[in-house]
Amino acid sequence: MSGTRIVVLGAGIVGSACARELAAGGFEVLVVDRHRPAGATTAHGEGNVLVSDKGDGPELRLAQLSRRLWPEVLAELDADRVEWDPKGGIVVATTETGAADLAAFAAEQRAAGVAAEPLEAAELAAAEPHLTREVTAAYHYPEDAQVQPVAAATALLSAAMAAGARLRTGCEVTAAIVRGGRIAGVRTSRGDLHADAVVNACGPWAGAVSAALGAPVDVRPRRGEVLVTTPLPPTVFHKVYDADYVGAVGSSDAQLQTSAVVESTRGGTVLLGSSRRQVGFDDRIRPHVLSAIASRALRLFPCLADVPVMRAYGGFRPYVPDHLPVIGPDPRLPGLWHGTGHEGAGIGLSVGTARVLHDLIRGRAPDIDVDPFRVDRPGVLGAGGAK
DSSP: OTTOEEEEEOOSHHHHHHHHHHHHTTOEEEEEOSSOTTOSGGGGSOOEEOSTTOOSSHHHHHHHHHHHHHHHHHHHHOTTTTTOBOOOEEEEEOSHHHHHHHHHHHHHHHHTTOOOEEOOHHHHHHHOTTSOSOOSEEEEETTOEEOOHHHHHHHHHHHHHHTTOEEEOSOOEEEEEEETTEEEEEEETTEEEEOSEEEEOOGGGHHHHHHHTTOOBOOEEEEEEEEEEOOOSSOOOSEEEETHHHHHHHOOOOSOEEEEEEEEOTTSOEEEEEEEBOBTBOOOOOHHHHHHHHHHHHHHOGGGTTSOEEEEEEEEEEEOTTSOOEEEEOTTSTTEEEEEOOGGGHHHHHHHHHHHHHHHHHTOOOSSOOGGGOTTSTTTBSOOSOO
16 A cells, blocks of 8 residues: 555644554655644643553553553654653542442453552552552552653654655645545645545544534543642652542543642653543633642642642543544545544553554554444534534
């Protein structure tokens, strides 16, 4: 299939990972973005590469595939450049009910091949000396890791371009070019772009873009915010979060939900999250949301009470009502492929998504069952876009 022209829509981390995978496979790749690479959802995340937050099921299989692939990809990208940190995660419960639920969840994950190790109080104190002692259960997930999301995305895109991919920015997609019932390219604000296949990797905007292409998928924006402290001496040594986070990720409630997620960066800042709410593309920062995030975080790390917060940021995540990514061919418009709907897990799942799409485009069987991610599953085909 060498010489096949593929237009990848979206230069965030998923689009960049797809471009790298496809260009390395010999395809002629053009990456298109309406703004700049890694400038939207990717720039507003924490860089998580997680297995700890996923119960047994298809998304966990994709996460495990991605986690296996990341070291392979990093060997090409340079782990130091993307600030790869395989520091592991610690999930804690602070109530007796929460402890029982967390133990059951960890047991389910272990049965699915995830390393989830219970920590006794002394072990937890040694691992996270500044964490509250009001903990009823704790589990260590050594496979959890972190990258600097913009650095990782731009490194993936650079690798794609080194393999022959091209990039076009400031280019908004307005419609599909269709010939003989197949997509043959896209019409954009900067002219027509012809291709043999098109990959929709537009993140939260994938719903609107798919509607413009005439094959809408129900991908919506879901907003999240993060607080960033001033740089500190070593204080938080893993990604630490309350078990409530898993429930917030899987919830369909449109109202504000917060859970405690605390982790440090290589620069010494501490990231405090997380929030989830459905507000369309309203990008206003709301003080009550930041207050709720801070309050949750302080329950886990009371020592942060007097630490200055130097900034807050928020972004949109691609939400799908059934909480699974949309990956694969669109049966309504041959030649159109989707790689979106990862919500807050896109950083970690990017390289696995790229490998799956590459395999499918080549007609190969991927390493995991991709039927749960299919485009024509119930609940995904819809109007798309933000209301």
